[in-house]
Amino acid sequence: xxxxxxxxxxxxxxxxxxxxxxxxxxxxxxxxxxxxxxxxxxxxxxxxxxxxxxxxxxxxxxxxxxxxxxxxxxxxxxxxxxxxxxxxxxxxxxxxxxxxxxxxxxxxxxxxxxxxxxxxxxxxxxxxxxxxxxxxxxxxxxxxxxxxxxxxxxxxxxxxxxxxxxxxxxxxxxxxxxxxxxxxxxxxxxxxxxxxxxxxxxxxxxxxxxxxxxxxxxxxxxxxxxxxxxxxxxxxxxxxxxxxxxxxxxxxxxxxxxxxxxxxxxxxxxxxxxxxxxxxxxxxxxxxxxxxxxxxxxxxxxxxxxxxxxxxxxxxxxxxxxxxxxxxxxxxxxxxxxxxxxxxxxxxxxxxxxxxxxxxxxxxxxxxxxxxxxxxxxxxxxxxxxxxxxxxxxxxxxxxxxxxxxxxxxxxxxxxxxxxxxxxxxxxxxxxxxxxxxxxxxxxxxxx
Ligand code: MN
Ligand code: MG
Numbered sequence: 401x402x403x404x405x406x407x408x409x410x411x412x413x414x415x416x417x418x419x420x421x422x423x424x425x426x427x428x429x430x431x432x433x434x435x436x437x438x439x440x441x442x443x444x445x446x447x448x449x450x451x452x453x454x455x456x457x458x459x460x461x462x463x464x465x466x467x468x469x470x471x472x473x474x475x476x477x478x479x480x481x482x483x484x485x486x487x488x489x490x491x492x493x494x495x496x497x498x499x500x501x502x503x504x505x506x507x508x509x510x511x512x513x514x515x516x517x518x519x520x521x522x523x524x525x526x527x528x529x530x531x532x533x534x535x536x537x538x539x540x541x542x543x544x545x546x547x548x549x550x551x552x553x554x555x556x557x558x559x560x561x562x563x564x565x566x567x568x569x570x571x572x573x574x575x576x577x578x579x580x581x582x583x584x585x586x587x588x589x590x591x592x593x594x595x596x597x598x599x600x601x602x603x604x605x606x607x608x609x610x611x612x613x614x615x616x617x618x619x620x621x622x623x624x625x626x627x628x629x630x631x632x633x634x635x636x637x638x639x640x641x642x643x644x645x646x647x648x649x650x651x652x653x654x655x656x657x658x659x660x661x662x663x664x665x666x667x668x669x670x671x672x673x674x675x676x677x678x679x680x681x682x683x684x685x686x687x688x689x690x691x692x693x694x695x696x697x698x699x700x701x702x703x704x705x706x707x708x709x710x711x712x713x714x715x716x717x718x719x720x721x722x723x724x725x726x727x728x729x730x731x732x733x734x735x736x737x738x739x740x741x742x743x744x745x746x747x748x749x750x751x752x753x754x755x756x757x758x759x760x761x762x763x764x765x766x767x768x769x770x771x772x773x774x775x776x777x778x779x780x781x782x783x784x785x786x787x788x789x790x791x792x793x794x795x796x797x798x799x800x801x802x803x804x805x806x807x808x809x810x811x812x813x814x815x816x817x818x819x820x821x822x823x824x825x826x827x828x829x830x831x832x833x834x835x836x837x838x839x840x841x842x843x844x845x846x847x848x
Contacts, residue, residue, distance in 0.1 A: 428724040428736065429482065432588030435727040436735075437595075439585065440481045441644065442474055443711050443719030444488050445678030448495025448533065449502075450714040451519040451766050453758070456497040456777045463754040465714035467519050468766075469744040471759035473718040474523060482586045486524055487599065489678040489711075489719075490531025490648035492516045493545060498773040503537045505776055513548040515769040519762045525551040526581055529601025529646035530558065531679065535611040539618055546575075554578050554601035554646065556631050557622040564620055568630035574619055577601075577631055580640050587727065595725070595732050598640030600631055602647045602666065604679060605658045624649055624662040625669065632671040641732040642673040642725070650680030651703065651710065653693045663710075664695065667703035673734050674707045674721045681713035683741045701739025709739045717741040793832035804830040 428438035444467065453466030463469075478484050493499060498515055508514065513521070520528075530553060534542050546553055556568070556577030565571045578600035585595045605621035628645065635643050650661030659665070663677040682689040685701030695704050701721075702708060711719035724736040745752045790800040808828040816822050 425480070426722050426738070428722055428738075432724065434589035434591065435587055435593075437483055437585040437587045437593070437725045437727070437732070438481075439595075439723045439725055440477055440484045441674065441676075441721045441723070442477055442484065442486045443676040443678075443709055443721070444470055444474075444486075444715065445648075445676070445711045445719065446489070446491040446495075446531065446681055446713040447516060447520075448491055448714055449493065449499035449516045450496055451498070451516055451762060452770055453754075454770065456773055459774070459777060463745045463752045464716055466744070466758070467516075467523075467715045468758040468762035469754065469756050470715040470718050471519075471523055471762055472756040473742055473744065475759065476756075477718075477720065478524075483583075485526050485581075485583070485597070487644070487646055487676060488520065488525055488528035489646050489676050490529045490601075490603065491533045491678065492520065492528070492531070493542065494533040494536040495714075497777045498769060501773045501776040502769075503541065506772065508541055508544040510544060511548075512544065514545040515766055517545060517548045518769070519766055521548075521550045522759075522761050522765065525549075527551060527579060527599045527601075527646065528553050529648050530555045530575070530603050531648040532604050532607045532610060534603075535607050535614055538614045552576070552579055554599055555603050556600050557602050557605065557624055557627040559620045559622060560618075562617060562620060564622060568622055568627050569634060571622070577627075578635050580635065580638060585725070585732070593727060593732075595642070596640045598632075598635035598638075598643040600628065600635060600643065600645055602627065602645065602649055602662070604649055604660045606660050621658075623658050625659070625665045628666050628669045628672065632669055636671050642723070642734060643671050644674045644676065644721075645672050646676050648678050650682065651677055651684060651690055651693075651696065651708070653695060663708065664703045667706040667708055672706060674723065674737065675703060675709075676719060676721070677708055677710040680710065682710055683712050683717060684708065684710035685739055686741055702737075707737035707739045709741055711741050712743070715744060717743050790833065798832060801830045801832050 432438045447467050450465045451467045453462055453469055455462040553575050555575050558574040559571045560574045561572055578598055581597045583595050584592045586592050602624040608615055608621050632643055645666050647663040647666050649663045651663050652661035653664050663675050667675045684690055685698050690696050690698050707721045709719035709721055711717040720740045722738045723734050725732040726735045744756055745754050788800045790798055793801050805828040809826050812826050
């Protein structure tokens, strides 16, 4: 497709450098002996329907996003790894105009494949969990989307109905809480052995508040850590050699019931070997986020000593946890681990340079949905006689915020018009976000 900015010589060179770096052997590959194996587990998270490096709001290419770019990092690891797995951590279904186009315009008929699933189906995921945004368009929409995936979903704290059992293991769950994947691992001497990898998933319990309209009366949620403590022993009893958590939940060392960001405490649950995190749209390990928290090692990438990763958002990073496993009799245990969040771009001199190109399969397969989304966002919705921008929304009256407020008032008045509240005055509050950067200002704009 020609819409993407071609790689410049400079970005091509840095891309080659990155591609060179990713095929360097991980130390575990060199170290693994007979009865030892190096397993690489890759994560994507918070894709939010960003399958291509394109910003549909700005209607222009954007090198900081796109599963088609992350896919190239995934492919590079797959090509050199002896043993590799790929998982997703949820929040794939909502968050950009392509998602809205499918939900509000095209719809999901029985048997339709959602574009984000169409892209994910190309990459060979072994499992995914549900993020909070999977519920934004309602349960039946989500069910139809999940049915199109060629990989399974796990979530242990989403309960069907309106009753929690006295023991989490007796809950009637909306989807299966965990699964055990049987794989063959090649050890350091080239011999093959079976391994059982347990995978359990969690969603922030706050979906009951955030999506109350869709969920109240249909499902309930449980505390993530309570749920993990209940199920992990069963996964071990069923023979899992290692257990990994797909925790659509961030990293917070605070404590309490029903924590939104519970991944730090999930890492502390006995039997969990690695934690894939997300939801906060931050990066772990790394030099920027989560600095100075007790029990959080931002250099090694560990939470309470267990390997963990958080792969940014919209495909900005691929999460990678490397495990060195020791075969002890008939089962495996983790003897060493490293963690990394590998970016798809680098920021140099205020510019975003791509580090990888696109996975052409995704670009080609998603062309119809890309073009339909462009038509959807380019369709005029009205006319304004005055320029609308929001650069000063935080400090002065602002016409863009006023339009939002008027739209909200119109929407609520319309809902009330046939009800007993039809004569109530309707007030509207709108948040003055700064949506425009200075470079986004109209060309004829001048600071007075
Ligand atoms: Mn998200
Ligand atoms: Mg989320």
